Amino acid sequence: MRYVIIGAGVAGISAVEAIRSVDSDGEIIMVSDDPYGYYSRPGLAYYLTGELEDKALFPRTKEHYQKLNFNFLKARVTRILRSDHAVLVDGKSKLVYNKLLIAVGARAMPLGVAGANLEGVVKLDHLADAKHILKLAKRGKTLLARGMKVNYLLRGDRYWSNVLDKHESHVVEERLTEEGVVLHHKAELKEVIGKKGHVVGAMLVDGRTLKCDMLAYAVGISPCMELMEETNLAKDRGLLVNEHLQTTDLDIYAAGDVAQVYDPLSGKSALDSLWSPAHEQGRVAGWNMAGRKAAYLKSAPFNVTRLAGLTTTIIGTVGRGKDEDLIGIARGDSETWRELPEAIIAQSGFDVNHMRLMVGEKTLVGAILMGDQTLSWPLQKMIAGKADISSIREQIMATDAPLADLVAQFWMTWRTEEAL
Amino acid sequence: MALLNIFKNNSSKHNVLATGHVISESSRCVQCGICSYNCPIGIDVRAHVWRDEAVKHSECLTCGECVARCPRGVLRFAQTDLFVRSKE
Numbered sequence: 001m002r003y004v005i006i007g008a009g010v011a012g013i014s015a016v017e018a019i020r021s022v023d024s025d026g027e028i029i030m031v032s033d034d035p036y037g038y039y040s041r042p043g044l045a046y047y048l049t050g051e052l053e054d055k056a057l058f059p060r061t062k063e064h065y066q067k068l069n070f071n072f073l074k075a076r077v078t079r080i081l082r083s084d085h086a087v088l089v090d091g092k093s094k095l096v097y098n099k100l101l102i103a104v105g106a107r108a109m110p111l112g113v114a115g116a117n118l119e120g121v122v123k124l125d126h127l128a129d130a131k132h133i134l135k136l137a138k139r140g141k142t143l144l145a146r147g148m149k150v151n152y153l154l155r156g157d158r159y160w161s162n163v164l165d166k167h168e169s170h171v172v173e174e175r176l177t178e179e180g181v182v183l184h185h186k187a188e189l190k191e192v193i194g195k196k197g198h199v200v201g202a203m204l205v206d207g208r209t210l211k212c213d214m215l216a217y218a219v220g221i222s223p224c225m226e227l228m229e230e231t232n233l234a235k236d237r238g239l240l241v242n243e244h245l246q247t248t249d250l251d252i253y254a255a256g257d258v259a260q261v262y263d264p265l266s267g268k269s270a271l272d273s274l275w276s277p278a279h280e281q282g283r284v285a286g287w288n289m290a291g292r293k294a295a296y297l298k299s300a301p302f303n304v305t306r307l308a309g310l311t312t313t314i315i316g317t318v319g320r321g322k323d324e325d326l327i328g329i330a331r332g333d334s335e336t337w338r339e340l341p342e343a344i345i346a347q348s349g350f351d352v353n354h355m356r357l358m359v360g361e362k363t364l365v366g367a368i369l370m371g372d373q374t375l376s377w378p379l380q381k382m383i384a385g386k387a388d389i390s391s392i393r394e395q396i397m398a399t400d401a402p403l404a405d406l407v408a409q410f411w412m413t414w415r416t417e418e419a420l
Numbered sequence: 421m422a423l424l425n426i427f428k429n430n431s432s433k434h435n436v437l438a439t440g441h442v443i444s445e446s447s448r449c450v451q452c453g454i455c456s457y458n459c460p461i462g463i464d465v466r467a468h469v470w471r472d473e474a475v476k477h478s479e480c481l482t483c484g485e486c487v488a489r490c491p492r493g494v495l496r497f498a499q500t501d502l503f504v505r506s507k508e
C-alpha cells in the first residue's frame with residue numbers, strides 16, 4: 001500500500017499520524033513545496049511581533065518524523081493523473097499512489113491592481129513571507145526610528161463588519177488608533193505606485209495618494225485549486241468531499257483549507273480556514289485512507305484571535321452579510337459565522353471586556369468575547385453541545401441582565417448534568 | 421459575585437502548586453509554540469496539547485509561565501479534586 005500526501009501543513013501531518021496509527025507498514029510519501037516544511041502558520045503573526053523566534057514555530061523534531069517513518073519529498077506536484085493513479089512531481093517524474101490526500105491549503109488572493117508586483121508589496125502566507133517582511137522592515141530601520149507610520153485601508157465603513165457588530169468594530173478601531181494606526185474607511189486601492197521597481201505609494205480610487213515603503217495586503221484567501229483543473233473531480237469554491245473526506249474519486253481524499261466538506265447535519269458543504277478543523281479533517285482522512293471508517297462532524301466553528309491586542313473569541317454564528325473588505329473568507333475565518341439563523345442578540349460588558357451572545361430559540365448559537373476570556377471555554381462547550389438554555393433564556397433577554405453570571409451559573413449546573 | 425467564586429478555583433495558582441497540573445483544550449491550540457518557548461525547564465508543552473494530554477511532567481514546576489503566555493487561552497491549571505471543591 002502506498003499513500004501519497006500533497007502538502008506538509010497541519011492537515012497533511014495529522015493525516016500521516018492517523019495513517020500510522022492504523023497501518024504500521026504501508027509506505028507514506030509526503031510531497032510539499034514549502035522549503036520550511038511543517039510549521040505553525042498562525043504562529044507567523046507572533047513571529048512578526050517578536051514573541052517567538054522562527055525556530056520555535058516548528059512543532060516537530062527530527063525524531064518525531066523518524067518515528068512516523070515516512071518519506072518527505074521537497075517538490076511541487078504539478079498534475080494529478082487519475083487514470084494512472086499517479087501524480088506528476090515537478091513536471092517530470094510520476095509518483096504512483098493507492099490512496100492520495102490533497103492537503104494543499106489556501107493562499108492569499110492577489111491584489112489585482114497595477115503595481116501589485118513591485119518590491120515592498122507583501123502578504124503573509126508562508127514563513128518565507130514573514131522573513132521577507134522582517135527583512136524589508138529592517139531595511140527601513142531609519143524609518144522605524146522616526147516612528148513608522150501605519151495606514152490601514154478599509155473598503156467598508158468599519159472593521160470586520162460582517163462578523164463584529166458596530167460596538168465591537170469601534171472598540172478594535174479605537175485601540176488601533178491609540179496605537180498610532182491611521183484608519184481610512186471607504187478607501188479603495190486603485191494602483192500601487194513604484195519607483196525603480198520598489199513601492200513608494202498607494203493611489204486610491206478617490207484620487208488621494210499615500211506615501212509608503214511597504215504595502216501589505218490581506219483581502220481574503222482562496223483554496224489552491226490549480227491542481228484540480230484537469231481532474232474532473234467535483235468542486236465548488238474548494239474541492240468537494242463527503243464526510244469521510246473523499247472526493248468523487250474514492251481513492252482521492254482532501255482535508256484542510258482546500259477542502260469544502262459536506263456537513264450531514266446542515267446538508268451543506270462549507271469551507272473553513274481554521275487550524276483546528278484542518279487538524280481534525282487530516283486525522284479523519286488518514287483513518288479512512290488506512291481503512292478505519294470514520295466521519296468528520298463539523299463542530300461549532302471557533303477561533304481565538306487578537307484584534308488590536310485584544311483577545312477575542314468567536315464561537316458559532318455571530319454575524320450576517322458580506323464584508324466589503326474581503327473577497328472569499330478571511331484568515332482564521334469560517335463561513336458559518338455569517339449564516340445567522342433566527343437569533344436575538346443579548347449584550348453585556350463595557351469597552352474592552354465585552355460579551356455578545358446570539359440566542360436561538362432554545363440554545364445559544366454564537367458568542368463573541370473580547371477581553372476577559374473566563375467564559376469562553378464554557379460558552380464553547382455550551383454552543384457546541386447545543387445546551388438547552390430555556391431555563392435562563394428570559395433572564396438573558398432582560399434589559400441589563402448580568403449575562404456573565406447567568407452563563408457561569410448555568411454552566412456549572414449544565415456540566416454536572418452532562419457529566420452524569 | 422458568583423462568577424468570581426466559580427472560576428477562582430480554576431486559576432488560583434497557589435492551590436495548584438501542591439495538587440495540580442496544567443491541562444489544555446487542544447481545539448483552541450494552533451501549535452504556535454509560545455508555551456514551549458517560554459517554559460523555563462524546556463518541557464515541550466505544545467506536544468502535550470497536540471496529543472490532548474495534561475502536562476503531567478515530573479519536572480513541571482507549575483510556575484504558570486505557559487498558562488500566562490498562551491495568547492489563546494489553551495492552558496489552565498486543574499486540581500484533581502477541583503469539581504468536588506467548587507461544589508462545597
Ligand SMILES: Cc1cc2nc3c(=O)[nH]c(=O)nc-3n(C[C@H](O)[C@H](O)[C@H](O)COP(=O)(O)OP(=O)(O)OC[C@H]3O[C@@H](n4cnc5c(N)ncnc54)[C@H](O)[C@@H]3O)c2cc1C
Binds near residue numbers: 045105224278
Ligand atoms: C498569518 C496566518 C494567521 C492565521 N491565523 C489563524 C488563527 O488565528 N486561527 C486559525 O484557526 N487559523 C489561522 N490561520 C489559518 C490556518 O493556518 C490554516 O487553516 C491551516 O494552516 C490550514 O492547514 P492546511 O494543512 O489545510 O494547509 P496549509 O497549512 O496551507 O498547508 C498546505 C501545504 O501544501 C503545500 N502545497 C500547496 N500546493 C502544493 C503543490 N502543488 N505541491 C506540493 N505542495 C503544495 C504548501 O506549501 C503547504 O506546505 C492563519 C493562517 C495564516 C497564514
